Amino acid sequence: MHPAFSVVFFTTATGAGYGLLALLGLLGGFGVIPADFWLGLVGMALAFGLIVAGLLSSTGHLGRPERAWRAFSQWRSSWLSREGAVSVATFIPACMFGFGWVFLGESGGWVAAAGLLAAAGAVTTVCTTGMIYASLKPIAQWHSRYTLPAYLIFATMTGGVLANALLQLFKLGSTAMLAWALLATLAGWAWKLATWRHNDRLEIPTTANTATGLAGGTVRSIEWPHTEENYLLKEMGFRIARKHSAKLRRITQALAFAAPAILLATVYFLPWPIGAIASVLAAIAQLAGMLVERWLFFAEAKHTVTLYYGR
Amino acid sequence: MTCLPARTEKKLGLVIDLDTCVGCQACVTACKEWNTGGHMAPLTDIDPYGGHVDGVWFNRVHSYEHTTELGGRTVNFPRSCLHCEQPACVTVCPTGASYKRASDGIVLVDEDKCIGCKLCSWACPYGAREFDTEVGVMKKCTLCVDRIYNDNLAEEDRVPACVAACPTSARHFGDLGDPASAISQLVEERSGVALMPELGYKPTNRYLPPRARSQRTAKVDAPALEPIKAEGGFLGWIDRMLSN
Numbered sequence: 001m002h003p004a005f006s007v008v009f010f011t012t013a014t015g016a017g018y019g020l021l022a023l024l025g026l027l028g029g030f031g032v033i034p035a036d037f038w039l040g041l042v043g044m045a046l047a048f049g050l051i052v053a054g055l056l057s058s059t060g061h062l063g064r065p066e067r068a069w070r071a072f073s074q075w076r077s078s079w080l081s082r083e084g085a086v087s088v089a090t091f092i093p094a095c096m097f098g099f100g101w102v103f104l105g106e107s108g109g110w111v112a113a114a115g116l117l118a119a120a121g122a123v124t125t126v127c128t129t130g131m132i133y134a135s136l137k138p139i140a141q142w143h144s145r146y147t148l149p150a151y152l153i154f155a156t157m158t159g160g161v162l163a164n165a166l167l168q169l170f171k172l173g174s175t176a177m178l179a180w181a182l183l184a185t186l187a188g189w190a191w192k193l194a195t196w197r198h199n200d201r202l203e204i205p206t207t208a209n210t211a212t213g214l215a216g217g218t219v220r221s222i223e224w225p226h227t228e229e230n231y232l233l234k235e236m237g238f239r240i241a242r243k244h245s246a247k248l249r250r251i252t253q254a255l256a257f258a259a260p261a262i263l264l265a266t267v268y269f270l271p272w273p274i275g276a277i278a279s280v281l282a283a284i285a286q287l288a289g290m291l292v293e294r295w296l297f298f299a300e301a302k303h304t305v306t307l308y309y310g311r
Numbered sequence: 312m313t314c315l316p317a318r319t320e321k322k323l324g325l326v327i328d329l330d331t332c333v334g335c336q337a338c339v340t341a342c343k344e345w346n347t348g349g350h351m352a353p354l355t356d357i358d359p360y361g362g363h364v365d366g367v368w369f370n371r372v373h374s375y376e377h378t379t380e381l382g383g384r385t386v387n388f389p390r391s392c393l394h395c396e397q398p399a400c401v402t403v404c405p406t407g408a409s410y411k412r413a414s415d416g417i418v419l420v421d422e423d424k425c426i427g428c429k430l431c432s433w434a435c436p437y438g439a440r441e442f443d444t445e446v447g448v449m450k451k452c453t454l455c456v457d458r459i460y461n462d463n464l465a466e467e468d469r470v471p472a473c474v475a476a477c478p479t480s481a482r483h484f485g486d487l488g489d490p491a492s493a494i495s496q497l498v499e500e501r502s503g504v505a506l507m508p509e510l511g512y513k514p515t516n517r518y519l520p521p522r523a524r525s526q527r528t529a530k531v532d533a534p535a536l537e538p539i540k541a542e543g544g545f546l547g548w549i550d551r552m553l554s555n
Contacts, residue, residue, distance in 0.1 A: 070405070080405040136433055206507050216379050221375055235433075
């Protein structure tokens, strides 16, 4: 599948944004993190910024973005429509929580309720994003039991590492938050390795034989219907050289998982502000690594239409 | 509405005979000609006379070499929308632009509602949908919905353009939901197959596999080769003299 940057950025940014929003909503709402104006302002601005930038970016790949409002209508059948509806609905409790926690400096009561609802909305939105990909049968690497948990784990991971960086910056860091970020990063790493292992051993029942209805033997494409690349090949026939794939997987592991894990582990022993700087670096490295991960998620996904072209 | 009808009154579709298709592309050009002025018009062409020709087509003919233990054969393979009974291209549509008609099962796109998110083309395993970058919406085969019910056309012309154009009658149109229809009988008789049945889209269109090889073909041996080395002796001398 063609890795369109707008979609790669969209899923990475909103994943981190909703992960952070869910953590702030729960921890802030129930008073685990004290209601500090500047921490709250920067934290909520970061979460909203990532979510809004991601959502706007996703409209960038639409052919007719001016009609985007129509996408809220078909939530009965379409995961994309559900994603749109839930993502917008989440803004209501999220804004109420932000107002109560940041500007009124309150937690508990209705602020906790709003925070809880915002967190639930964030988790639901990430689920709908994951299901858009997991529900696509023609792409075996996506239509697997690994896809939905991956979106949830990565949102938890990037949101947790961002929240830790934020708390460390405001001298409010805690061992628990640090441990959460580190464990989530390790869980993300393990899940990604398991996913790659699964995909590399995939035995896909759909072949050029079933695609053409020609039973038995081999079916070899000898002539395309067209001489140049068409929409199908540009959109779904994207191929990545095996050597690049291996190299990009190493880059993903180094940036998204290994570097943040090592940095976070050292933060435990580092005084402020060095620990805070290390925490921020961990978050930046991880987001960069996740962009590569998401690019690979598309580039390594093979659509059944490529069978018709002998690819 | 992108929810699918529980059942459709008819299952209109195509049956394509892979035995007789000669890969002449007549169906491709007839489709383009009709539809670029039809329901989904235009079928935009990008850089049609340049080095990177691209454009929207509803029907594409591939060629394959099918090799089995009995030998190899070339198979021409027209590929277009199969008007599935379970079209995920419809259910994934967030706007309601894609829909399946309850009356005849035809899958269509309402171009005025399409936002061009392209998700339907990802959801189609067969590559039936093509994006029009100029108009910014998705396009697909309409089964010539503007021909098959068209009272302005003579009755025999009320078939999809591709079917009308096929010079070898490799394309057939009809109601695949009616077991008594000629097209259903043909599928029955020739053991027509559905494409990628394992994905569960339940395509309406059927493909008739190439017939078994005939044992009746005439055996034509090549004539015996002449010796290229000149013979010696008296007969050789005569042969050389007469050959001059």
